[in-house]
Amino acid sequence: xxxxxxxxxxxxxxxxxxxxxxxxxxxxxxxxxxxxxxxxxxxxxxxxxxxxxxxxxxxxxxxxxxxxxxxxxxxxxxxxxxxxxxxxxxxxxxxxxxxxxxxxxxxxxxxxxxxxxxxxxxxxxxxxxxxxxxxxxxxxxxxxxxxxxxxxxxxxxxxxxxxxxxxxxxxxxxxxxxxxxxxxxxxxxxxxxxxxxxxxxxxxxxxxxxxxxxxxxxxxxxxxxxxxxxxxxxxxxxxxxxxxxxxxxxxxxxxxxxxxxxxxxxxxxxxxxxxxxxxxxxxxxxxxxxxxxxxxxxxxxxxxxxxxxxxxxxxxxxxxxxxxxxxxxxxxxxxxxxxxxxxxxxxxxxxxxxxxxxxx
Amino acid sequence: xxxxxxxxxxxxxxxxxxxxxxxxxxxxxxxxxxxxxxxxxxxxxxxxxxxxxxxxxxxxxxxxxxxxxxxxxxxxxxxxxxxxxxxxxxxxxxxxxxxxxxxxxxxxxxxxxxxxxxxxxxxxxxxxxxxxxxxxxxxxxxxxxxxxxxxxxxxxxxxxxxxxxxxxxxxxxxxxxxxxxxxxxxxxxxxxxxxxxxxxxxxxxxxxxxxxxxxxxxxxxxxxxxxxxxxxxxxxxxxxxx
Numbered sequence: 001x002x003x004x005x006x007x008x009x010x011x012x013x014x015x016x017x018x019x020x021x022x023x024x025x026x027x028x029x030x031x032x033x034x035x036x037x038x039x040x041x042x043x044x045x046x047x048x049x050x051x052x053x054x055x056x057x058x059x060x061x062x063x064x065x066x067x068x069x070x071x072x073x074x075x076x077x078x079x080x081x082x083x084x085x086x087x088x089x090x091x092x093x094x095x096x097x098x099x100x101x102x103x104x105x106x107x108x109x110x111x112x113x114x115x116x117x118x119x120x121x122x123x124x125x126x127x128x129x130x131x132x133x134x135x136x137x138x139x140x141x142x143x144x145x146x147x148x149x150x151x152x153x154x155x156x157x158x159x160x161x162x163x164x165x166x167x168x169x170x171x172x173x174x175x176x177x178x179x180x181x182x183x184x185x186x187x188x189x190x191x192x193x194x195x196x197x198x199x200x201x202x203x204x205x206x207x208x209x210x211x212x213x214x215x216x217x218x219x220x221x222x223x224x225x226x227x228x229x230x231x232x233x234x235x236x237x238x239x240x241x242x243x244x245x246x247x248x249x250x251x252x253x254x255x256x257x258x259x260x261x262x263x264x265x266x267x268x269x270x271x272x273x274x275x276x277x278x279x280x281x282x283x284x285x286x287x288x289x290x291x292x293x294x295x296x297x298x299x300x301x302x303x304x305x306x307x308x309x310x311x312x313x314x315x316x317x318x319x320x321x322x323x324x325x326x327x328x329x330x331x332x333x334x335x336x337x338x339x340x341x342x343x344x345x346x347x348x349x350x351x352x353x354x355x356x357x358x359x360x
Numbered sequence: 361x362x363x364x365x366x367x368x369x370x371x372x373x374x375x376x377x378x379x380x381x382x383x384x385x386x387x388x389x390x391x392x393x394x395x396x397x398x399x400x401x402x403x404x405x406x407x408x409x410x411x412x413x414x415x416x417x418x419x420x421x422x423x424x425x426x427x428x429x430x431x432x433x434x435x436x437x438x439x440x441x442x443x444x445x446x447x448x449x450x451x452x453x454x455x456x457x458x459x460x461x462x463x464x465x466x467x468x469x470x471x472x473x474x475x476x477x478x479x480x481x482x483x484x485x486x487x488x489x490x491x492x493x494x495x496x497x498x499x500x501x502x503x504x505x506x507x508x509x510x511x512x513x514x515x516x517x518x519x520x521x522x523x524x525x526x527x528x529x530x531x532x533x534x535x536x537x538x539x540x541x542x543x544x545x546x547x548x549x550x551x552x553x554x555x556x557x558x559x560x561x562x563x564x565x566x567x568x569x570x571x572x573x574x575x576x577x578x579x580x581x582x583x584x585x586x587x588x589x590x591x592x593x594x595x596x597x598x599x600x601x602x
Contacts, residue, residue, distance in 0.1 A: 008598070014587050039598065124555040125499055140540055145547035147555035149562075325598060 003056035004346055006041045006253030007328035007336075009034070011343045020344065026052050026353040032213030036178070036204055037242075043249040046227035049220055052353055053346040056331040061249045063275070066229050070276045075298050077273045078108035084271070086114040089264065091162025093151060096123045096139070098130025100311065101170030104295045105268045107302045110138065120144045120162070122151045133305060156324070158260045168251035169269040173278040175240025176291055177247065178203070182239060188286050191236040195222075199235050216356050221246070223352065229279045236285060244278060257325045262333065288312050367407040369415070371428060372479055375399040378427040378450040379466050381479040382419050388567075389486045396575025397479050401448040403428060409461045419480040422473050426463035431455045478578070485574045488589060493563045496596050500556040510556065513549055522546050566595055 011020065012031040021028035030052050033042070043055045045063050072080075086092060086109070094109070096102045109119060121143045128135045139145065154160050171177055182191055182203060193199060197218055204214035221242055225232040232241050252267050259265065268274075285291060289310050300308050328336040328343075370390035372381040376399050384390050390402040405428075407415075414426070428449040455462050468476075503509060516528035527535075527542040535545035570592050577583045 010594075013594075014591070015585050123551065125502070125552060129499075140544040140548060143547075145551045147551045147553075147558065149558035150554045153558055324595075 001054070002330035002332050002334060003054045004041070005043075005056050005058055005329045005331055006250055006257060007053070007341070007343060007346075008039070008325075009041070009343055010327065010338065024052070024347070025357055026349075026351060027347070029210075029213045029216050029353050029357070032209045033217055035208035036217075037247070039254075040247050040250045041253070042246045044224050045245045045248055046224045048224040048227055050348070050351045051220075052348060052351045053343060054348050058249060058331070060270070061252075063229060063245070064272045066279060067276055070273075070280060072273055072277065074277055074281075074294050075111075075301075077271070077277055078104065078298060079112045080273060081268060081271050082108040082112035082114055085163065085165060085266070085268070086112065086118060089163035090118060092119045093122050093146070093160065093162055093164045094119060095148065095151070095164065095166045096121050096127055097148075097167065098123065098127035098135070099167070100292045100295050100299070101167035101269070102127075103131055103134055103299055104170070105165065105167055106134070106138065107299050108268070110142075111302060116142050117144075120146050122146050122148050122164075124148045134303065138303070152258055155259045155263065158263065160259075160263055163264040163266065164255070166252070166255050166265065166267045167269070168255060169248060169267045169274075170292075170295070172243040172248055172251060173269055173274055174283060174292055174295075175236060175243055177243045178239035179236055179285065180288065180291055181207075182235065183285060183288055183291075191234065191239070191285055193235050195232060195235050195238045200238060212360075216353055219356060220352060230282075236283070240278075244275075253329055254325075257327070257329055257335070260335070368404050369407045369410070371403045371405055372397070372483070373401050373403050373428050373448045374472070374475070375401055375448050377466065377468075377472070378429070378448065379468060379472060379476075380418070380426045380428055380463060381476050382483045383415060384483055384487065386487070386490055389483060389490055392486050392567075392571040392575070393479060393482050395572075396482060397475065400479070401445055403446070403448055403461075405461050409459050410463060414463055419483060422476060425466045425468045425473075425476070427466040428461060429455060429464050430461050431459065433460075481580070481583075482574055482577070485577070485583060485588070486571055489567065489570050489574065489592060492589070492592050492596065493567050497560065497563050500559060502552075510553065513553055514557075517546070517550050517553060520546055563596075566592065570595075 009031065011017065012027065013034065017031065021031065041055070042051065043057055043061070044051075045057060045061060047057055082105075092109075092114075094102070094105055096106055106121070121139050123135075123139075123145065124147050127148070151160065151164070155164070179191060185203070185206065190199065197215070200218045200221075201211070201214040204217055205211060209217065221238065222232075224245060225238075225241055228241055228245065230237070230240075232238055252265070252270065255265050255267075256262070281294075283290070283293075289312055291312075293309070296309050296311060300306055326335040327338050328341045330336075369383050369385060370387055371383045372390060372393060373379070374381055381397065381400060382393075384393075387402070387404070394400045394402055414424075418424075418426075429452045430447075430449040432451045432453045449461065450464075452464075454464075500506075513530060516530040520526065520528045520531050522543060525543070527546060531545050531549065532542050534549060535542045538545065540548070570588060573586065573588055574583075577586065577588075
């Protein structure tokens with residue numbers, strides 16, 4: 001049977017969910033996570049925890065082995081990655097949302113001295129609004145520009161000739177997703193506190209999850225931490241793990257879901273070197289602008305715009321996805337539309353949550 | 361460009377008894393709702409003709425009912441009673457001299473009240489849908505003369521050949537004023553033009569899909585079961601290929 005590499009759980013978010021969750025208590029707990037993680041399809045990169053729907057971890061998304069000798073600095077990693085990607089195709093489409101991650105991608109290509117004629121910057125008015133100075137000084141007059149809506153439309157019909165590069169996974173390198181919500185909600189001391197059931201369950205319950213689901217999901221996330229390449233000691237480590245381990249595959253697959261067939265799509269941050277850097281560098285978050293500070297420092301070194309260090313991160317890439325999408329991808333390459341997809345076809349009764357319920 | 365504000369109101373009028381089913385300030389909401397209510401039409405009327413207290417809360421108050429009347433202005437012809445689209449009202453001489461249109465009390469049946477309630481319910485939901493579309497489209501409104509600009513610049517982009525450096529005059533004008541090369545001007549304008557055009561088509565398609573869905577809904581329970589407003593948000597943000 002096919003396994004899902006990514007899916008949208010619409011059945012668990014509309015009127016169909018009433019019938020499903022009345023019958024399947026494990027799915028009721030499963031769907032609760034949408035309070036904290038709204039859209040993502042979670043896949044365990046350690047393959048330790050089995051959720052209620054059969055998923056497949058793609059080989060390219062396995063966690064790399066730790067390189068004990070790893071000592072590259074982030075700037076070098078960025079330049080190396082730009083050169084590596086530039087050598088893969090004559091046409092490079094960079095999805096520039098104007099946010100920190102995608103601006104770092106642009107700076108990386110500029111620092112690497114890649115031929116600008118090779119690059120098409122994909123953006124829209126929202127990107128300019130996010131970072132107008134960068135657009136004016138470094139994009140206009142240097143690169144071909146294409147609207148993000150047009151790229152999405154062309155992806156949908158499979159008409160893109162070149163390598164598409166997304167800034168997804170940039171958040172996950174930093175453990176930002178839960179991290180920034182936690183920081184706003186409870187402050188810096190919470191992030192630095194030892195990870196504990198009490199702390200995380202409180203976060204989940206405050207994210208509209210039930211107490212039972214909050215406890216179960218704490219066990220789900222913690223269940224795989226024994227296989228984490230870095231110790232999960234603090235709440236912030238937990239936040240990093242939730243993203244780095246659980247949301248990694250979704251970050252790229254959700255872009256692939258826009259495309260009618262397999263096209264050359266990758267994320268800038270998916271290289272082994274970025275992952276090694278993420279594993280070996282813990283962040284010290286004292287204020288909200290500390291998130292992604294290392295990215296911002298590289299950008300500032302290049303642009304000389306010191307105010308950028310105070311930029312806070314908002315989800316700027318969301319407007320990219322305002323195009324109709326397939327709702328599920330399988331490991332055999334099948335793309336499902338809303339009409340042809342039934343999530344329940346992928347239900348497996350033997351799963352971590354069912355076992356957890358039995359043990360209560 | 362500079363279209364100017366006109367204080368119009370769009371009345372949803374029953375063709376059978378000329379009764380006022382509901383009203384809205386949006387022409388597109390009015391035109392959408394009449395597609396789902398049998399024998400109804402849109403009548404555009406200057407708001408100044410009506411006492412505001414009569415109109416306000418009409419969608420919530422089903423005790424008072426009105427019909428739309430128009431002054432009999434015929435002098436020589438005998439066409440005063442002809443009802444057609446854009447002219448759905450009762451013709452009367454019994455109307456104030458300074459008005460062309462007015463609302464007069466109407467005696468109604470229970471079944472007509474039911475029709476009125478359904479119209480008001482759908483109008484309220486279509487307004488939410490239209491506001492959602494507006495919210496996603498607002499980002500494309502960047503200049504007071506957008507409507508002329510967009511159609512003109514589209515033609516100028518079409519006649520530009522960036523590969524051979526042949527630029528239309530408007531592309532060069534944009535470059536000169538904004539201090540950039542014609543090539544940068546072309547890409548800047550093309551990106552904005554495509555972005556707005558594709559998004560407007562998309563928003564219109566979503567409006568069409570969900571306004572039809574709202575027009576098939578009979579009551580609040582059915583509306584909530586279909587979870588239409590959440591689905592619209594999902595469709596705008598993420599899309600859902602059918």
